[in-house]
Amino acid sequence: MPILVNINILLVKKKMSVTELTEKVGITMVNLSILKNGKAKAIRFSTLEAICQAHDCQPCDILSYTPDENENKSD
Known part of the structure; x- marks a missing residue:
């Protein structure tokens, strides 16, 4: 998928855990993992x-x- 989610980079920069982010954002650990791993549609x-x-x-x-x-490119 050409859209990348860079949550891991931000977590490292802010020294924040996944658990802390889920609490601040109000989403489940499962949904955050789906976003982090590029599985979200x-x-x-x-x-x-x-x-x-x-x-x-x-x-x-x-x-x-x-x-x-x-991707197929048109010539």
């Missing part, structure tokens, strides 16, 4: 906002786009 804006508040960051610090090399 969607994210609610309210969840994104809560993560940004917990890390004092912008959405672009959490999400990044990397083109999929396997």
Whole structure:
């Protein structure tokens, strides 16, 4: 998937545990793990906002786009 979720990087930078983030954001450990591991198909804006508040960051610090090399390109 070309959209990457960089929660692990932010956790390390802020020296925050996954448990602490789940408490601040108000989501379950399972849902946070799904986000962290790139298995999520969607994210609610309210969840994104809560993560940004917990890390004092912008959405672009959490999400990044990397083109999929396997995508068919039109010539």
